[in-house]
Amino acid sequence: MSLNTNRPKVALLGLILESNRFARPAQREDFLSLTCLRKKSLMDEANSRNSSLAIEFVSFVKTMNATGDWEPYPILLMASRPLGPIQKAVFDEYCSEALDALTDDIDAIYLCHHGAMVAEHLDDPDGYIAREIRKKVGPKIPIIMTLDLHANISDTMCSSADLICGYRTNPHVDQFERGQEAAFSLRQILSGQADPKVAHVKLPLAPSSITLLTGTGPLGEVIDYGQRRQAELGGKIMNVSIFGNFIFSDVPENGVSIVVTARNDFDIAKNLAEELARLTWINREFFVRQLTPFDRAIEIAQNQNREPVIFSDSGDNPGGGGTGRTTQLLAKLVEKGVRDVLYGSFFDQKLAEEAMGLGLGSKFKAVFNRDSVQNQQWQKYDEPFTIDAEIIGLHDGEVIGRLGIFSGRKMSLGNCALLEINGIKVVVISERSQTADPIFFEMFGQKISNAHTVIVKSRGHFRAGFKSWFNDKDVFEVDTVGLTSPVLERWDFQNVPASSFPFDQDAAWSI
Ligand SMILES: [Zn+2]
Incomplete structure (x- = not known):
């Protein structure tokens, strides 16, 4: 040498x-x-x-x-x-x-x-x-x-x-x-x-x-x-x-x-x-924290008399291996008639491609997860969801991160669409990424400051990207389903040492 x-x-x-x-x-x-x-x-x-x-x-x-x-x-x-x-x-x-x-x-x-x-x-x-x-x-x-x-x-x-x-x-x-x-x-x-x-x-x-x-x-x-x-x-x-x-x-x-x-x-x-x-x-x-229960999050979203808030769809964080495709929270918000929401981002290439083909202003039946067979462990939370939608934004997905962990970094998100679904604006992307940067919404001309409720498929990194608009008290980590649900009791871990805290509340350690 x-x-x-x-x-x-x-x-x-x-x-x-x-x-x-x-x-x-x-x-x-x-x-x-x-x-x-x-x-x-x-x-x-x-x-x-x-x-x-x-x-x-x-x-x-x-x-x-x-x-x-x-x-x-x-x-x-x-x-x-x-x-x-x-x-x-x-x-x-x-x-x-x-x-x-x-x-x-x-x-x-x-x-x-x-x-x-x-x-x-x-x-x-x-x-x-x-x-x-x-x-x-x-x-x-x-x-x-x-x-x-x-x-x-x-x-x-x-x-x-x-x-x-x-x-x-x-x-x-x-x-x-x-x-x-x-x-x-x-x-x-x-x-x-x-x-x-x-x-x-x-x-x-x-x-x-x-x-x-x-x-x-x-x-x-x-x-x-x-x-x-x-x-x-x-x-x-x-x-x-x-x-x-x-x-x-x-x-x-x-x-x-x-x-x-x-x-x-x-x-x-x-x-x-x-x-x-x-x-x-x-x-x-x-090193233990409680999430906001799903039903409580829906109540918060329904309340029009409050300051703007941001939700983490914590169970489905692509930044931790989540699919970016769970629709349960979106479906419940639609069912409850919640409006004035920015929700990003759903990784659904077929849906984004279809929107591109139909063009801006088109109204259609949006089918999320049309190709999910849910027969694999990693697809089991990706429920199909069909809803009337209007295409209000299209983008080629070539962006540069603006704030937080992606700041200054070139990103290729593939075909992207913004869908309006009963007052909920939903971002659809073609490369699976966590929504940790306002650029996911801003590429469509959406202003974070105009939204009453922002929801992101990101577990923690969004905090750096959205801190200009939301303090810690405005952040709710919602207990949603998906491959990154932080509720550890739900997972059948095989290799994590069983004698670790918090799995074993009496775990012992000394030098
Ligand atoms: Zn990390």
């Missing part, structure tokens, strides 16, 4: 998927429809304006460009929208291509992953990749990994990577800073200023995603405290990452993880990780 620290050759790799065990398996097409780029085309997209790539990847490349000379060695970046386990054949192909491309003259590797991937044949494919890469390149080549806050951390990941850098915000609005941090850290390692040591503590605490916001709540508190302790310890700590886990992956690695990377002293990392783990454990009772 070369030790070229003046112009380091850095391999760029990534396989990004958040797997919901109950959702449809992720196939090759699911990556092709979002991100599957190699070599020069990968670098061109990373360096382009409003890149469609994962923001931390773009930021890592830009920061490396800005902080000195380097030789980017772009291999392959694949990303799918959240789905089920990745198919074995797709995973194996990725691994072969990645490992074969790692030549002897590489100085470092950047791995851009989510960290909550499941494969058809593996519970910890993120860890598997990191370990195989480590085996191939040997112990001396730095491997830097960025991960989502919802990653399910394994010891394999922590022993294979030199530095793990997780998002610190939820909604996730710090990917740019984390990509920067990863690049700065790599520069320090390559220049000999750091010989990082990673410590990991896993807690038997497996909370639902709905309790993992960082603006308020126990996870945000411990993340903030971790940053304070890092500052107090001077330069001894390189990174503190606290991962909330993604419960729907249903893997043995489910559980909150504290990952601390010290500049060169493992004991300092271990002590801080344990300190933060103890603080998190003391606060475990706060």
